[in-house]
Amino acid sequence: VITDVEIRTEDNVKIIPLAGRLDTYSAPKNRKLLEKTLTEAAAGGASPNLVIEMSHVSFVDSMGLSMLVQALKRARELNGDVRLCSVQQPVRMIFELTRLDKVFEIFVSESEAVQAFSEG
Amino acid sequence: MQEMLPPVFERNFEQIALLAQAWIHSGAQAFGIFSGDQLLAGWPAGAKGYIGSIAAQIRAGDTLIGEVRAAGVNGSAAQARLQADADMIGRLAAYESDLGLMAGGLLESRDQLLALYNLTQTTRSCFEMPQLLKTVAAEAQRLAGVETALLAVRPAGEGLIFQQQPHAFISDDLLQRLLSYIQYDERPFMLLGESEAGETWNGASLLLTPFDVRGADQAVLGMVGRFEHETIMPYVKLSRSIAEYTGGQIENILLFKQGIELAELQAEMDLARNVQLSLLPAQLPSIDGLDIWADSRPASQVGGDFYDLIYKPGQPLTFTAGDVSGKGMPAALMMAMTRTIIRSRTNTSPLPSPAAILERSSAELFSDFSEAGLFCTVFIGQYQPEERILTYTDAGHSPIIYCPSGGPAVLLQADCVPMGILPGSACKDYSILLAPGDVLVAGSDGLAEARRCSGEQFGYDRLYRLVENLAACPAKEIAQGIFSEIDEFCCGEEQEDDQTLVVLKATKP
Numbered sequence: 129v130i131t132d133v134e135i136r137t138e139d140n141v142k143i144i145p146l147a148g149r150l151d152t153y154s155a156p157k158n159r160k161l162l163e164k165t166l167t168e169a170a171a172g173g174a175s176p177n178l179v180i181e182m183s184h185v186s187f188v189d190s191m192g193l194s195m196l197v198q199a200l201k202r203a204r205e206l207n208g209d210v211r212l213c214s215v216q217q218p219v220r221m222i223f224e225l226t227r228l229d230k231v232f233e234i235f236v237s238e239s240e241a242v243q244a245f246s247e248g
Numbered sequence: 249m250q251e252m253l254p255p256v257f258e259r260n261f262e263q264i265a266l267l268a269q270a271w272i273h274s275g276a277q278a279f280g281i282f283s284g285d286q287l288l289a290g291w292p293a294g295a296k297g298y299i300g301s302i303a304a305q306i307r308a309g310d311t312l313i314g315e316v317r318a319a320g321v322n323g324s325a326a327q328a329r330l331q332a333d334a335d336m337i338g339r340l341a342a343y344e345s346d347l348g349l350m351a352g353g354l355l356e357s358r359d360q361l362l363a364l365y366n367l368t369q370t371t372r373s374c375f376e377m378p379q380l381l382k383t384v385a386a387e388a389q390r391l392a393g394v395e396t397a398l399l400a401v402r403p404a405g406e407g408l409i410f411q412q413q414p415h416a417f418i419s420d421d422l423l424q425r426l427l428s429y430i431q432y433d434e435r436p437f438m439l440l441g442e443s444e445a446g447e448t449w450n451g452a453s454l455l456l457t458p459f460d461v462r463g464a465d466q467a468v469l470g471m472v473g474r475f476e477h478e479t480i481m482p483y484v485k486l487s488r489s490i491a492e493y494t495g496g497q498i499e500n501i502l503l504f505k506q507g508i509e510l511a512e513l514q515a516e517m518d519l520a521r522n523v524q525l526s527l528l529p530a531q532l533p534s535i536d537g538l539d540i541w542a543d544s545r546p547a548s549q550v551g552g553d554f555y556d557l558i559y560k561p562g563q564p565l566t567f568t569a570g571d572v573s574g575k576g577m578p579a580a581l582m583m584a585m586t587r588t589i590i591r592s593r594t595n596t597s598p599l600p601s602p603a604a605i606l607e608r609s610s611a612e613l614f615s616d617f618s619e620a621g622l623f624c625t626v627f628i629g630q631y632q633p634e635e636r637i638l639t640y641t642d643a644g645h646s647p648i649i650y651c652p653s654g655g656p657a658v659l660l661q662a663d664c665v666p667m668g669i670l671p672g673s674a675c676k677d678y679s680i681l682l683a684p685g686d687v688l689v690a691g692s693d694g695l696a697e698a699r700r701c702s703g704e705q706f707g708y709d710r711l712y713r714l715v716e717n718l719a720a721c722p723a724k725e726i727a728q729g730i731f732s733e734i735d736e737f738c739c740g741e742e743q744e745d746d747q748t749l750v751v752l753k754a755t756k757p
Contacts, residue, residue, distance in 0.1 A: 152549065152575055152744070189697060189745065190551070190625075194573035197669055198621040226625055226644035227665045 133161060141177045141242045142169050147184035150192025158192075162199040162210075169208070176208035179241040183214035188222050200232065209233070213241040253283040253306065253314040256341040265291070267333050277320030281306075281337075284314070295319075302327050304334035308342040367391075367493065377401065377501055381411035384469075384494050389413050392486050394473035395452060400427065401498055402466040417472050418454070427466055430458055436484050455483055459491035463502040467495065513576075520550040520580035524746075527584055533559035537633045537684075537757040540565075541723035544748040545731065552579030552624070553692045553746035554587050558594050565633070566594050566605070569645060569690040569750050570626040573666075578620055586624050586667070589613055602628035602641040603677045610643070610673040617668025625666045627690050629752075631682065636754060638682045641675045643667055647696055647711060651719050653685030657712040687719045687726065688752045694745035698734045706737050723751040 136143045142165050146158060162178070169176035178199070188196075200210040213235040215223070223229040235241035257264060268279040268291035278295035281288045301319040304327070305312055316334050318326065367387045381399040389397035398412040400423060410423060418426075430437045437456040453475045461467040469491045471483055524546055532540050542555050552572025559565045568590055572583045586609070593600065593608045600608070605628055617623055625645035631638050642648060644666035651657035664675040682688060691711070698706040714733055718726045727749045734747070 187697075190571060190573040190693060191575065194622055197573075197623055201618060201669075225646040225662060227662045228644065228669075231665050231669055 135165060138242050139246055140174070141179055141245050143179045143181055143238060143242070145181040145184065149187040149189075150185055150195065151187065151189045152191045155191040155195045159195045159198065162195070163202070166199060166202055166206070166208070170206045176203050176206050177245050178203060178208070178210045179235075179238060179245075180210060180212050181214055181238055182212055182219060183216065185216065185219055188219050193222070193226065193228060197228070197231070209245075211235060211241045211244065213238050251283075252308060252311070252341055252345065253281075253337075254288060256337070256344055257281060257283075257288050259344070260337075260340060261289075264289070264337065271318050271321070275321060276318045279318050280316070282315045282317065288314075302330055304331040306334045306338045306341070308338050308345060313338065313341055367490070375501060375504060377403070377409050377498070378411060380494075380497055380501060381409060382413060384490065384497070385411050385413035388469065388471065388487075388490050391490070392471055392473070392483055394471045394483070396470075396472040398423075398470040398472070399494065400466075400468050400470070401461065401464050402427075403464050403502055405465075408466075412470075417452075418470075426456065427468060430456060430468070436487065455480065455487060457484070457487040457491050459488075459495050461495045461498045461502075463499060463506075467491075467498060469494065516577050517548065517550055520577045521546050523577075523580040523584055524550060524552075524554065527554065527587055529555075529557050533557055533565060535559065535565055535633055537636070537755055538565070538631065539723040539753040539755050540751070541727045542567075542748075542750040543727055543731070544746060545743065546746050547694070547743045549575045549744075550580060551575055551694065551746035552583040552622075553694065553748040554583045555690075555748055555750050556587055556591060557750075558591060563599055564630045564639075566599070566602070566628065566630050567690075567750055567752075568626060568628050569648075569692065569748060570624055571645065571692050571746070571748075572622055572624045574620075574622050578622065582617065582620055582622050582624065585616065586613060586626070590626070590628070599630075601677050602630055602639055603673075603675045606641050606643055606667070606675045607673040610667045611671075613667055614671050623666045623668035625662075625693075627662075629688070629690070631752065636682050637679055638688065638752075639677050639679045641677055643673070643675055645690075646693060647689075647691050647708060649687075649689040649691070649712060649715050650680060651687040651689070651712075651715045653683065653719070655716040655719065657715045657719075659708065659712075682752065682754045684754050684756045685719075686754050687715065687723075689715055689726070689730070690750040690752075691730075692746060692748040694743070694747040695730065695734060695749070697745060698738050698747070699741060699744065700738050701741050706734055710737075723753045726753070727751045 133144060144165060148154060150158065165178060166176045203210045211233045214237060215234055223232065235244065264281060271279040272291055278290060280290040301317045302321065303315055303317045306314040306316065316330060318330055367384065370383055370387060381401065385397045385399045396412055396415060396417040400408055400410040402408045408424065410420060452472050455471045455475060457469045459467050459469065469487050471487060475483060528544055532542065542557065544553050544555060552574060554570050556568045557565065570586060572579045572586060589609045589612050590605060593605045606626060626643045627640065627645040627648055629638055629640040642660065642662040643664050644662045646662055648660040649657050650660050664673060696706055696708050696711055714730055718729045721729065730749060
């Protein structure tokens with residue numbers, strides 16, 4: 129089910145709750161959403177800091193991973209970062225198997241992810 | 249309405265003459281038929297004066313159209329008979345008039361049919377939406393004889409396409425606002441004199457007729473003219489007929505466009521599949537003490553799976569299994585490049601270790617992967633048949649299943665992140681013993697992630713058990729067994745991702 133994503137801002141950190149399957153079918157839409165959010169967050173020279181809330185993400189395939197990696201690379205180019213939180217165990221396993229858990233900072237909760245930004 | 253009678257009289261002269269002769273035979277001195285004061289005909293021939301005569305008015309409906317007179321007869325019976333004759337001529341005139349109107353109507357509708365036929369002829373060769381809308385708008389304007397006709401269509405999820413002929417009458421912006429106003433109304437909508445926006449249209453009115461089109465969010469036909477509420481009906485009807493016909497044409501174009509897009513996508517996928525399959529090794533090397541089998545099954549939306557086997561007698565066998573993220577042509581091209589670079593980095597002397605091959609390939613490919621927004625998981629293994637040592641490195645590729653003789657099967661965990669994500673590589677070499685009876689299965693994520701219709705995944709545990717159960721078989725049967733078990737699990741569901749397997753089984757020399 130594709131629903132409109134409600135993006136929130138907390139301490140200059142954009143929180144994006146994604147849901148469902150991050151796969152070939154949903155990747156184009158989510159890629160656009162992340163690009164747009166990054167561009168908006170970077171307006172005026174600010175560092176775009178994003179937290180992707182994954183508690184409702186049930187599956188991630190290589191298209192979904194590549195969409196997240198692209199956003200991460202773009203954010204770091206702009207001196208920002210993309211961090212993940214509330215990742216379900218089966219999804220977390222995909223990150224571990226592909227060793228992307230070494231690339232993304234993954235937090236247990238949203239508040240911890242947001243707080244980590246303010247601590248540098 | 250004095251002009252109504254003469255043509256009726258002329259067309260029905262014989263019948264009226266019979267009426268006249270009946271009066272003469274029954275004793276009348278003369279009989280005549282008048283339109284106003286003008287005598288149309290008199291009996292007997294040449295009779296002119298009707299002094300002392302009786303007369304009866306001829307009426308068609310409520311309209312007085314003439315008179316009949318008879319001389320030499322009197323009394324109420326004669327008067328009643330004369331009135332009956334007058335009434336009959338009046339009815340005849342009324343019928344003829346109705347018939348004339350109906351014939352006129354028929355002619356008009358025949359003209360409309362002909363015009364619609366012309367419309368079908370001129371739009372038959374339109375394959376582009378703006379061209380179709382322009383043609384129909386021009387024909388509608390000509391047909392209805394209005395000042396301007398306009399057509400607007402919003403294909404599902406796209407922007408508005410809008411044409412007006414012969415000249416622009418309303419702005420795009422105003423049309424957009426009008427469309428949002430009539431969005432949920434299927435009735436024609438008329439705007440008289442001045443628009444709601446306060447623009448003056450010099451007394452012209454706009455008649456908008458929304459119509460349904462499959463594959464479009466909104467479609468509307470507009471006519472601009474000097475309409476009155478009393479005379480608008482013919483325009484509403486004509487608009488309906490044109491709209492109905494145009495709706496069908498628009499659907500055809502939308503379907504046609506969709507067909508082309510699908511064909512383009514299919515062509516790209518076919519090309520990508522050809523690239524992928526042409527790069528897979530055609531022959532498996534034959535090595536003493538090692539049973540090898542490899543196969544890849546591309547999904548309909550081709551992913552970026554690949555494998556390779558590089559062997560020169562006297563050297564270890566180097567083999568790779570990889571998966572470029574993404575689908576279609578971009579993934580297939582990056583996969584071709586990755587495979588080629590890894591191959592060229594392997595074919596150097598002395599033979600580099602798997603981690604060294606990966607590090608050099610990674611450095612070379614990083615910027616290309618970044619640019620394409622893709623990355624690639626790779627497993628590289630090297631097997632020394634004499635010492636039976638398998639050295640390997642793994643950049644995020646999974647699953648790699650190691651099943652020693654007698655089991656249990658275990659997963660060899662990836663050591664570093666996939667190629668194309670970080671500029672450097674921190675991969676290390678690892679070694680295991682592959683003794684006779686031991687099996688190594690290097691698969692791709694499409695195996696464990698294969699789904700049945702309920703959404704349930706094949707998963708890692710089923711894979712481990714399957715490898716354990718098949719471990720006694722030759723490499724080819726292990727691969728075929730895994731594929732057929734996954735097919736059975738998916739019960740006919742379409743394969744969503746590529747599925748690739750490289751199976752190595754150590755045998756007694």
